[in-house]
Amino acid sequence: MDSRIWTIPADRMKMKKEHRVPLSDDAVKLLESMRRNSDSQFLFLSPRGGVVSSNSVSLLIKAMHETAIETGGNRFLAPFIADQFC
Secondary structure, three states: OOOOEEEEOHHHOOOOOOEEEEOOHHHHHHHHHOOOOOOOOOOOEOOOOOEOOHHHHHHHHHHHHHHHHHOOOOOOOOHHHHHHHO
16 A cells, blocks of 8 residues: 555456556545455455456446436546446
């Protein structure tokens, strides 16, 4: 967390090259505020403690986008993605 870099190991990447992502102030605050389950290697857990499915993530993103629009906030998704996704 001190480096403010999220590193994805090469073996998890399609091109087999390590990927490093700088974390914004907001991202660091969010990660620091989350309760961690010390028994798991995952940050976001499914209700049964395993990996969160891609469908669950898609539903969450869609709900965040729709809520932002309904409450007068900024769109969460780019228009060209929202048209295909929602």
